[in-house]
Amino acid sequence: MILPVIAYGDPVLKKKADEIDENYPNLKELIENMFETMYASSGVGIAAPQIGRSIRLFVIDASAVAEGEDGDPSCEDFKRVFINPIIFEESGPEWTCEEGCLSIPKIREDVKRKPNLKIEYYDENWELYEEELEGFAARVVQHEYDHIEGILFTDRINPLRKQLLKGKLRDIQKGNISTDYRMKFYKG
Secondary structure, three states: OOOOEEOOOOHHHHOOOEOOOOOOOOHHHHHHHHHHHHHHOOOOEEEHHHHOOOEOEEEEEOHHHHOOOOOOHHHOOOEEEEEEEEEEEEEOOOEEEEEEEOOEEEEEEEEEEOOEEEEEEEOOOOOEEEEEEEHHHHHHHHHHHHHHOOOOHHHHOOHHHHHHOHHHHHHHHHOOOOOOOOEEOOOO
């Protein structure tokens, strides 16, 4: 089932999410719905807070990023479910890359991140993994991980740029935006 994406301005996007356990209700179905929602929205990742659940869960399928002339091989077959992840190391010189977010449509900005990370997480079968990621794969994970920490990519941009985006962000918050996917706007 395709779920509505929670729009910028909803407090769930700014809250640090809670860990879950293997008994979380309808987890398999939730994960399937998150992938379906992500694909329908043309995203490469989506975190549970973006569908209104303040839990430490996100899904990624960045495989399409590996294709094409400018593709990133770090994303080849990069489809994962991350439950209760912990990034315990980020390393390398920061690099800037343009990012966007399903919860903040039609805004893309340069964000600095470190290119390498080490992460521990459970997958959908509750198998524990420790993985080292680099390049765009690391960036996508960092972006989604920020969501479960209550951080949006706009929190990481230059303060002057954020000030210049204030009107556009207010429009998103008020629902004055059209997208080709369903969104849910906070009514406060």
